[in-house]
Amino acid sequence: MPVKYRRCLKAMLFSALLLVALFNLWSPSSSLGVDIRPRQGSPIQKLLSGKIQQIMSDYSDINYKVKEKVACQLAQNACVCQAEEETFRLPFSDLVFPRVWALNLQHAFLGMHPDPESVKHHRAEEYDLFLRRSYSPADMLIIAEANNPLQFPTQGVDVQPLKTIVIPGLSLRQEGRNNYMVQLTATLGTFDIAATVDKVSVKGMGEKNISLSSPVLSALNRQLQFVTYTNTMFHPKTTDLVQFGTEGHQSFFTIKVGHRVVPKLYNSGQSKGYNITSLVTIATKTFLRYDKLKDLIDSIRQFYPTVTIIIADDNEHPQPVTSPHIEQYIMPFGKGWFAGRNLAVSQVATKYVLWVDDDFFFTANTKLEKMVDILEKTTLDLVGGAVREVTGYTATYRHTISVEKGGEEGDCLHMRNGHHHVIEGYPNCVVADAVINFFMAQTDKVRQVGFDPRLSRQAHLEFFIDALGTLHIGSCSDVIINHASKISLPWTKTEKQKAYEQFRYSSTSTDNTIHNEVFYFKNRLKCMTSH
């Protein structure tokens, strides 16, 4: 072939390849824009709200008599910030009858703020944004009306993003008509049919609105067994509201759209019994107490010679702690308590993490296997133990926490000493909402909650407040760790001890402000009451 023809051919071939490549590289996704502003409410949602108004019949002409005992338990949406009144005062009455105190956060935080009105406004804005972002049609109230000829799924239908499923359970139960017709409408997806049935007419296949009709009811119902839903508007986790209707009747149900959950399983090896080294990492934070830290480590090694210990260290002049199976992390000086806790747990590579303070020490009663056992065999995410003082006094610091809705000013949070139930099969263990600072937990769940790094000095219950609704918490009084003695006469205290106490217990007004800001702003509370 002449040279110039060969060149021409090569050029054409190259251009063709280039075009095909460009076509291939051009992303094969929908070029339609997707509106991902927090959703206000689709037309179907508005229709549903209207329907619910209709359904909720009015029987206001029929009298009733309030049953006080029950009616008073119903939420009022208007929590009041009130401490318990002092009924009587006796020596030691506070010890035997711990009174409930109340902290009015609006006064405590806004009262100290230079510009309270704009903080209130900013909090309201952030909360509104939070509500709109977390809103889902899955939370809407839907009421199935009575005597509805439609049969449909009310929950349990889910589809992965951009994938297709058959909708289970759709059916029409009517009689004596010439023609039977149903319609389906959705917002985030389309309908189609996976198979065709004779004598059924289908309109709108591949669209957001499909209608199916037939003079033969059984044929229509057979066809309904093949109706599919395809999610077309990608979202990693949302809900589509579907309207399913026939003449004179409308039903609503939701389809969950979301990625299949990829689990986080831990390979701790196969062994009879619990291999604590494979299953557990011990985490602690240290400051100005290397001597106590050393005692802790030595005591751990007596019982668990190869378990990994992670130390978050924010000393001004850190000393290296170098032993096998120890990881030390140096933080900016005085960065703080919860920052150190968050750091330590961020480094854990085992299924469970055990939190200990740097002035604890292990004894033969510190049986980590017991904690692993209850975490493996129940739905608990976290289990606290007991801390024994040198006097013999042992504390579990069990608390219950409840949140009472409060309206625009924020909610009320109530903390009380105590627990909810004893755990069957574990007579020394109970279910609670907060426990002492000696606990073992599922690493991933603790990281999901996190320790707020802004809390630099004293903090404890803040973690459990952030954990509400996420962690299932227990407490066992038969797993005991010892607390290094705090009893020391003023003239025997070492310089280090004095320095530590100076740093830790001299809470400045800045610290208080941060705490109040966390409760008032971050957690949107108006009031806290506690023993």
Next chain:
Amino acid sequence: MPVKYRRCLKAMLFSALLLVALFNLWSPSSSLGVDIRPRQGSPIQKLLSGKIQQIMSDYSDINYKVKEKVACQLAQNACVCQAEEETFRLPFSDLVFPRVWALNLQHAFLGMHPDPESVKHHRAEEYDLFLRRSYSPADMLIIAEANNPLQFPTQGVDVQPLKTIVIPGLSLRQEGRNNYMVQLTATLGTFDIAATVDKVSVKGMGEKNISLSSPVLSALNRQLQFVTYTNTMFHPKTTDLVQFGTEGHQSFFTIKVGHRVVPKLYNSGQSKGYNITSLVTIATKTFLRYDKLKDLIDSIRQFYPTVTIIIADDNEHPQPVTSPHIEQYIMPFGKGWFAGRNLAVSQVATKYVLWVDDDFFFTANTKLEKMVDILEKTTLDLVGGAVREVTGYTATYRHTISVEKGGEEGDCLHMRNGHHHVIEGYPNCVVADAVINFFMAQTDKVRQVGFDPRLSRQAHLEFFIDALGTLHIGSCSDVIINHASKISLPWTKTEKQKAYEQFRYSSTSTDNTIHNEVFYFKNRLKCMTSH
């Protein structure tokens, strides 16, 4: 009064006080044990499963014709690990037509393992435990039967633990009977009435099974407006399955039981526009590249002089990086990439975190305000930008990820270059499942996902795999950061550069094993396919 009488009286008073105190301290909670093993299925659940079998009518006598185009989209639960076949081979064909490759993780991981059978078994056990722990009646399929005289809520009913609500929407619509009767049964709570209505007989108030009857339908329906549910078995987040029935008809619905979500709002102050210092913290990890790190910091300070920069540093001989608004954290030597990332984000105290690599540098195109804007105004949790090489080539590394169910051997994970949709209002931005290593995200959501600290060398998409279903991810090509040049002739490389490349790019077989273990065991995958 004689002395001994006074003593006697004091002793009696003291004993009385002690008794009362002991009574008070005795936790006022239920002493009934609660079984918190992962639930197998309550009697009501079993009844429901049976009912669904009945409801799903059999029309197998009616023929159908499969519609291939739709039927083939339906999930098969049997993903196959297959690379694309090579259709033709030309010079540069891999560049213009990137082929899909497949990694069979069973072979890759189990093939190298000394005891593959027990690893398979261990993984199956862990997965089974995971399923049982995360199972909820809220996921069960429930089908509302047709022509049911009962009206009831199908979703949207929730109650806080141990609290009481009125159940909305309960009603009976029947006619022509002498007596109308309904029953409600639950597992985790009890029923009662908040008010009484004449002519209605109620049995089982305060119990798990309540029945209401009346000869007058409107009276019964008025009474049904006051039926309450009280959760009695504490759980921070679960679902109770309720059975609501009348003669010949049974309905099922769920009530969500859980703590009220306490939000995590950030106080970033009030200002016109976005105050980047209050809203964003920059996080990075550094190793053997202090020179590049310095360039990064200098470039940030040109545009954002007071933004906080957090540096995770696992150098063998760390050099202090001391400048205002910089926090440096020293890790054990070579602890690794994802451990460093997890550490850095664990310390962030602002609403958003910006991830950058230590060899990036800011330019006038690195407008963080644009990223904040899209995160504030849409439901995105994370938005990636673009990284420009010294050649001018700019990458966004957008990927889509999907998980295909695979049965007992595990699932298949498919990653492809590309995105899902363009974002309305943001023409340079798209929705995807994974992006490049330059992104801004909601701090709390990133921490919820976390960076697996076991991944010490190269890792990137593992984070996005763990994020599936949690993070709503976007990518904007108009926020650009520059990448320090990687182009250097072998004889001009500094010793440091050689040391870095030596460390980073010499992946050992241990690294590969860890990666394969993470995919095979932790994420329970059988296969991964990707471009």
